[in-house]
Structures are given as structure tokens and as C-alpha cells.
Amino acid sequence: MVTIRDVAKESGFSSTTVSIVLNNAPLARYIPETTKKKIERVAKKLGYRPNLFARSLRSKRTHTVGVMVFDMTDPYCTLILRGIENSLYQSSYLPILTDVHNERSRFERYLEMLLDRRVEALIVLANWLFVNIDVLADLEKSSIPTVLIGRSLQTDFASSITVDNEMGSRLAVEHLHSLGHRKIAFIRGPKTLADRAPRWKGIRAFAKANGMTLDDRLVVDLPESRDPTSSFEAGYKLTEELIKRKRPFTALMAFDDMTAFGAIRALAKAGLRVPENCSVVGFDDVAASSLYTPPLTTVRQPMEAMGAAAASIVVDGIKTVLEKREASAVHRKMAPELAVRESTRSLL
Template sequence: MVQRKSGHVTLLDIAQACGYSVSTVSIVLSEAPLSQNVAASTRDRIRKMATQLGYHPDAYARSLRRRRSQTIAVLAYDLSDPFCIPIVHGIQAGLQPGDYLPLLVDAQTQRKLFDSYLRMILERRAEGVIVIASWIFQETNLLEDVEKNQVPIVIVGRDLTPKKISSLLVDNEAGGALAMRHLIDLGHRQIAIVRGPEELFDTEPRWAGVQRTAVDAGIHLDRRLVFQLPNLTDSISGFEGGLRFSKEMIASGRAFTAVLAFDDLTALGVIRGLSDAGLNVPGDCSVVGFDDVLPAAVSTPGVTTIRQPLHEMGLMASEWTLEALKSREQNRKPVKLYKAPPELVVRTSTAPRMPASRRSGPPKSRLTI
């Protein structure tokens, strides 16, 4: 067998191994119409040799001929955030049937890295871009460059339709209202709130839903029990913020029987802090989160949360991207917006409010009314 000089198996390697010309091998393996003029035994021998050598077509060379890369860039602002993983899985499921390769890159919450990756995505001629905008995602002028190059772009987790970018996100206001309503239905009236970072897009609509539901129920929210996460650098900081604020809640001396946290990791931090103080969740205090990421489901207690249909949102993002590629060929550029309906997932971190006399917390606990 001929010794190959190149790293990958090429048509030349197969031709030399079989004793046929490169053009004959190419015609057979590409299943071109002319391959019917090649003897069946020759076609069979070439295909067997290709399999034996481990040959795979050169997608890069093919993309140069067709001027199509068959690649969709998936740019995550922070892939360490559990929020991102189900979305990525949904995107992969949506792209696979169309033989598109998802090129996954992680900006690690760094604006410069995000911009650098976006430039490289354009330079490498990705046919579409899906951005997963979690946490401190900030808009960038380079997104406009993507649009100017007529590359379909979809963003998950942010509404950028005013900038003519198709957007998928959960209905945050409805989600905040759903979480608050759940606690109220359980009999809780003194509820502590941990809001999201000020610069995060989701914060204000969730807070609006919480406030509206409280007003409708005639409940006064004690401002001394409303906390706001700082402008964080990564998703794990939410856990640390929840842990810190739970201690501040107890130290404040204000009565509360439930905590509504901005997201699941923050809720887990709150639960840890209450537990460290000798308090039981949900016996002494109920806690609800938001997102329904994996840690919320497997923790003890399991976190009651507001589910975002993350996998479905990723699947829809990929479908929109493929549709936009077809529309581009017809000179149509539809811009879409979808706000996914949130869903309450009840687990063991919430329970009906119990009278102070029946709670299991330590005698000096300031949770009691």
C-alpha cells in the first residue's frame, strides 16, 4: 500500500492504492452521473478501498466550490451557566437533520473575547449565528456587522428585535408573577425578594411581575427585605449572592416566611445560607427559583422553580436560522419575536406557611412572626 504524505486520506491516496486515476475515483465517490459509465466492479473496488483507508470527503474543499460552509456558529456568552446547556442541546438537535455543523464558542463573560469570536465567525463564513445571551450580555456593534453581511442571526435570552434581530426569550414578567402567585397561594405574606443584577435584561420584567401580583393580592413588600444582586461576572456569583443575602435577611430582624430568588443558583445560595443558620427549608422558610436548570432538580431539597423551556428554545432558534437561510435566497428577511410561556415546577423547597409555633427553626430565629 502506498505511504501517505498528507494527514488526511485524499482522493490521490485512494487512486494510488487502487491503480485508477484521481478523476475516476472522484466521479465514483461523489456519485456523479458519470459514475454510471464506470464498471460496477471498479466502483465497488474504489468504495471498498475508501472505506479501508478511512476516507471522508473534504468538506472544506466542497464548501469553497459551493461557497457554503454548512456551519452555524453558536456563540455563548457564558457556557459555564447551566442555563446554556439545554439550549445548546436543542440547537444541535435542530441543526443535525440539515447536515449543519454547530460551531460552539464560549466568550466566558468577556466582552473582548465575544467580539473577537464574532469577527472570526464572520471571517470563516459561518452561514448563520445563534447567540445565547445569559447573564451580563451586552450588545455589540459587531452584531450589526453580522446583519450587514446578510448572515442570519438569532439571539436567545434577549429581545433585540428593535435592532432587526430575531429573538427568543421567556416571558419574564409572566414568570415573576407565577412565582409570586405560588407563594401567595401557599399562604405566605411576608416574602423576601432577591432581584437580579441591574444591568441584566431579565431583572426588570420579572420584578414587574412580582410587584403586580403582590399589589393584586393586597400584599406589601417590605423594602428592607428586597435585595439586588450586583452586576456579576459569572453565574456562580448568583449562588454567592443568595448565600450572603440569606444571612442579611436573618440579621435584619424582619419577619419573612418565604424567599423569591432571581434564579435557581441564587435560590440554592439562599437555601445554603438558611441551612447554615439552622433553619429548615421549607419548614421554616419556602424558597422559589427561576429557570429550572439541572442543579435545581437534583439538589436537596429540590428547588421549586419557574421553568424556561430551554431545550425547546434552542430547537426553535435552529429552525429559525435554517428558515432564514432559505428566506435569504428569496431576498426575504423576516424578523421574529417569541416569548415562551413559563411553567411552575413544584418541588420540595416550598410548602404552605406554617404557624410560628410549629416551625422547626432555633428559638432565636428571627423568621418567626
């Protein structure tokens, strides 16, 4: 194993100088650039690799970021994780990934384990089941930069990345309205889910501004569930229920893409073709949306960008802590966009 002494001997500089350069210590700024480059060239030539464990003991740093996901099987997570991983990689931080299985006790235990391993920051793909002020209060005491994705607690210590849900739902209903649809069925999210209220607010605001009547008998709610794929089955059953109510509708707006997939299946079983007999719109733009039959029109959340933004915020937060500057939470709301595909058609 190549040591600092080996690099010092080969480069002709003292072990102290080599150590300062290779560890990028504060005194490195006083060492000439030519000296630094020679030392780095020799280290690379000899195949020197720093002992990261020893370095972390000296510097009290781990260059790790805890990433907590509420359910790894949720297709919503995939692109967000890609964005997090790419951004942390570019900043030379190692993500430690945990899947809490939608269990509060598992979340609390993993949080304790991550803190014991001295992660320098935390990113939480949040949902309504476990993220609350009481649980995250421990993070505030630890001075660990924290970002929640998908949920904003509007606290002073936890930053957040969310999508503009109100804008997204407005884009979807505006699209259906522009195609001539007036009798629209809605499958809303579970009552305790934070995204539900702003999405419904966006729909109601558009309806009011455009004189569109919302029929209460064409509005149903997804049940609470810990299984992210259960919305497919729920979408199927709720669409069957809407059909049985004998209230005609020419379009259906689903809370998310999985719900939309279930709705399309139920419509097909009832002999209703999409989009010929009923247009369907989803929300999220998960990977399967463009591959489904028909390809789903949906509101696209910028999921990879959301993950990258969260990673960028925690990296900046770590720098703030190291420089002993006062940190402030960042709350960023990102704009969605409508992905128009083949599940919607014009009545005009």
C-alpha cells in the first residue's frame, strides 16, 4: 500500500507538505501551485489512495449523506433518486440509502442509525405517514442540513423541494376543458395526503374562473394505504363505482398515474375505449406512463431535477456548517409541465 512517505520520497518534498496537499488542509493555500501539481502527479503515478477512515477520524467528517425513502417500490422515487445520486456523485459525497417501508418505527430507527454513523446531511423523500415536526426535531439539535422532497413543513431548519401541485392540476383540467370536456370525473388523493388540497384547489379555481360546474357525484377519493401500488386497484374500483352511478362523463382526471392506469383498465372492462369514449389524465409522469396503452397524458413532475436540487441544497448546507455561518432553510417550489400523449382527445 502506497503511503504519504512514499509520495514524499518520490516527489522530493517533506511528508508534512505532501500530507497538507493531499488532504487539502487549510495550509494548502500557502503552498505554490507548481508544488501541488507535482505532488498530485506523483501520487497518481504511484497509485496513492487516501485512508478515508483515518481522514474522517481526524477531520470528524464522513462525506456521507443519508437518503431516506418511504417506499422503494413506489415508481415516483426512481427518477428522484437518480437526481440525488448524480448530484452527490459530482460533489464527492456518498449516499447511504434506507427504505423505511412506510413504517414510523423503522423511520425512527434508521434515523438514529444514520446519525450514529455521522452522516453530514439528510434527504428525506417524505410522505404523510411519518414526517412530522416531532420526529424531525432531533435533526435540528444535531445541526444536520435536511431537505424534504415532496413535503414542506415550513420550518427554520428543514429545507424542502416540492412541485407546484395547484399549477399542475390546473394545467390538467385546462387541457381537458380546451378539448371541449365539461363532464369530468375526478379521483382525488387520500384525505390526509398533503398534495390533495392544493391539487383540488387548482381544479376549483379553474372551474370558477371559466364557469365550469363540478359535479359532486363525479368526485371520489382514494382510500388511505401504505402500498404505493394500491392506487392502481383503487383507481380500478373507484372508476367502476363512477360508471355504476350512471352519471355520464367524457373525461377522468386521476390523482396520479397509477390511479389513471387502474381507471383505464376499468373503462376497458366496461367497454369504454380511451380516448374515444373517455379521456384520461394522470399526474407524476412515472416511467410507465409513456409505455402504457394508450400512452398517458399526464402532469410531469420534474423528479430528477427535484432530486438534484435537494442534493445541491444539502451540499451547500454542509459548507455553511463547516464555515460556521448561520444557516437558513430553503423552500423551493418547482413548476410541473403537461405531457400530452394519446389518452386524451378533442370533442370539438
